Amino acid sequence: MARTFQCESDIYALPSQSRPYFVRDGVVSKLLVRVGAGGMKTFVMRARFGQAKAPATRKIGDAFTTSLETARETVIRWSTLNRKGVDPWEEATLAELEAEKYQRQTFRHVLQDYIATLPFRAQNRKADEDGATLRREFLDPERVPWLDDPIRDVKGANVQRAIEAIRNRGAPTQAYNVFSLIKTFFRWATTPARVDDFGMEHSPVERLKSSDMGLKRNKGTRKHDSREIRAYWAACDAMDYPLDECCRALIISLQRKNETRLAEWSEFDMEQRLWTIPACRFKNGKCQLVPLSVPMMQLLARIRSMQSDRHGPFVFSRNDGHSPMGLNSGDIDKFRAMMTEIYLADNPGRAPPQHWTLHDNRRTGRSALSNLGVPFDVAEAVIGHMKEALEETYNLNSFKMQRRHALHLWAEELKFIIDDPSHSLESEENEAPEWDSRWNQTRPRKASK
Incomplete structure (x- = not known):
């Protein structure tokens, strides 16, 4: 039986035995393959993790679905964390929990949270109207198919298509107003205090302009006669x-x-x-x-x-x-x-x-x-x-x-x-008034000789 392996074909050739056994990688010494009694082969790392005094074995992945290159990169990364006194297992667990937290923060949930804050903002004169507009235009799954995507995965192109759909149904002024509302929402979601909550550092529409969609403010010029x-x-x-x-x-x-x-x-x-x-x-x-x-x-x-x-x-x-x-x-x-x-x-x-x-x-x-x-x-x-x-x-x-x-x-x-x-x-405005003028009452002084 081989004492080490060098490539994936060496791993495939390892026979199963009545009891599990380990074979070490000939390139990255802390990487091993565990061969189970049933023939299952698993990449593992054997080392002292974090601040532990005794060595332990940590699973990396199935050797049939995880490439040898990936397993070696994982061991090298974990070894770097170990040298800093950080347990990579705990690090990975925290990263998974963080990713799960962001996954739960969908566009729908974050927008609903924002709408709930509108009545408490400094200038809330149109809070009810703005909230109703955002619900109508951005909380309808038929209009917004990405409604339940994580908010950090929302792209500017998604928002642009939603705004252009409003414009194309014959409501350019409404599209302009809605674009202003959704820009304010994304600014709220990307403030420093909320980056940790939603995982967004930049607004997806920060570079999108109303002129890009052919929108402009409708300035009223009409008055009653x-x-x-x-x-x-x-x-x-x-x-x-x-x-x-x-x-x-x-x-x-x-x-x-x-x-x-x-x-x-x-x-x-x-x-x-x-x-x-x-x-x-x-x-x-x-x-x-x-x-x-x-x-x-x-x-x-x-x-x-x-x-x-x-x-x-x-x-x-x-x-x-x-x-x-x-x-x-x-x-x-x-x-x-x-x-x-x-x-x-x-x-x-x-x-x-x-x-x-x-x-x-x-x-x-x-x-x-x-x-x-x-x-x-x-x-x-x-x-x-x-x-x-x-x-x-x-x-x-x-x-x-x-x-x-x-x-x-x-x-x-x-x-x-x-x-x-x-x-x-x-x-x-239209009539010329007849005002008295001194020019109608006096004559110019004659020039002296």
């Missing part, structure tokens, strides 16, 4: 509560949809005629001061008079104030259809209004404020836009009095438009 404002106001009269009053509040106050529909009575100081939108619900993460104009005060008084003493905290509600009203696409479509019907009846022969959104109210009012002579910084403060960096650092004025005057001007202009069909928001 005076005819549309009159139709809008009449459509409010045709709606039921709370949709009617909420839509009126949107155009009177010029605040955003969710900031308005989620309003609570505790935010209104009726004596000071001031609405304070809390920072947690406002887009820029700061409190927004909204002085209450006359029509806004009348609107709130009208709503309050219809509510019982047991009414819940929410102003606009369908269940006695216990939860805020929803304002979904069905509600907006219903309102939009009514406005179009009224517009066409009042303006025969004209084309129906172009597609509009509730956000157009803000562009309409902001444009009107400039037309009414409201200074730029005050008009921006009215709709809650942030100051520039240096301006925010040095100019700490809240413009509360100026905002009150600006919203008063807008309310009076709105009343003028609603009551007088001949009044137009655009007239001041």
